[in-house]
Amino acid sequence: MDISRVLExxxxxxxxxxxFETKEEASAYLNEKIDGTTVGFGGSMTLNEMGLIGSLETHxxxxxxxxxxEGMTVSQVLDKAMRTDVxxxxxxxxxEKGELVNIDGTGNRVGSTLFGHNKVYxxxxxNKFEENLxxxxxxxxxxxxPPNAKRLGKNTPCAVKxxxxxxCNSPERICRGLVVHYRKMSSCDIEVVIxxxxxxx
Numbered sequence: 001m002d003i004s005r006v007l008e009x010x011x012x013x014x015x016x017x018x019x020f021e022t023k024e025e026a027s028a029y030l031n032e033k034i035d036g037t038t039v040g041f042g043g044s045m046t047l048n049e050m051g052l053i054g055s056l057e058t059h060x061x062x063x064x065x066x067x068x069x070e071g072m073t074v075s076q077v078l079d080k081a082m083r084t085d086v087x088x089x090x091x092x093x094x095x096e097k098g099e100l101v102n103i104d105g106t107g108n109r110v111g112s113t114l115f116g117h118n119k120v121y122x123x124x125x126x127n128k129f130e131e132n133l134x135x136x137x138x139x140x141x142x143x144x145x146p147p148n149a150k151r152l153g154k155n156t157p158c159a160v161k162x163x164x165x166x167x168c169n170s171p172e173r174i175c176r177g178l179v180v181h182y183r184k185m186s187s188c189d190i191e192v193v194i195x196x197x198x199x200x201x
Contacts, residue, residue, distance in 0.1 A: 001096060001129055003194070009098030014184030016191035017098075023050045026123065026195045030088075031055055034121075038063065040081030042089030042109035045151075046123055046200035052088065060086075065108075078108045087117040090200055091124045092140035095133045100181040100192070101140045105174035113179065113190075120190045125199030133180065141165040141175065147201045149174050 003019050010017035020026040027050050039056055041047060041064035048066075056062050063081040065074050072080075081087070089109055093101035100122055104110040113120055128144075130136040142164045149159035149172075156173055157166035165175065184190045 001126070003196075006096050006098065006129070006194070009096065010192050011098075013098040013182070014190075015098065016189065017194070018191065019194045019196070021196045023125075023195050023197055023199060026050065026193055027052060027055060030121065030123070030193065031059070034086050035059055037061070037086055038084035040064070040084035040087045040112060040117070041066070042081075042087070042112060044088070044090040044123075044200060045148075046090040046125060047088055049199050050123070052123075078106070082108060082112050082116055085118045086121070087112045087119070088121045088123060089113060091122050091128055092144040092201075093130060093136035093138075094124055094128045094192075095136040096129055096131055097133065099133050099136065101133070101136045102179050103140050103145055103175045103177070104179070105176045107177055110177055110179040113181065114185055115187050117188050120188055121193055122190065123193045123195070125195050125197050127198040128200070137178070137180070140178070144201045145175050151201075 007017045038061045053062055053064055063084055065077045068074055068077050091100045092103050102110050130139050146158035146162050149156050154172040156170045157168050
């Protein structure tokens, strides 16, 4: 993959775009850029593997449903995370043409990438990229979703068999909404941070 061309494609689509060889370099960059503000997190193994919640909460107010404060419910934390100044998430798939794909079951994660924040960061490893949008969507459904469903303990065909999407009717299905960012949303700044390592599903 030609990183310089990918960065150019994202920028042509209105996104800010940056590249780092390692997750440590990307983490240092994000900690420098995000300071003294409120930060919401989408459920992301990529961000978890980077330890970003721990590092950012030393100098920001961080809201994540993976860490529910005493006296609050998960729903309240999800709602509060959608009202922060900055929001961080990853992508289930991305195209070399500069498009982003995410699948969601609850809607908080994809909702926050569309509206409501001053700045949104998509942080993704090199493994999330495919040649074109069709392949990126296929990846989101068939490569990313099964291990995510298994991680969440869902009783779905993809979680049990672990091989592909079955387009199931399970009440525990996590694939309920698919969002494609063809271009940057007009309502907020969005930056794509690409890391030259395999991160997340």
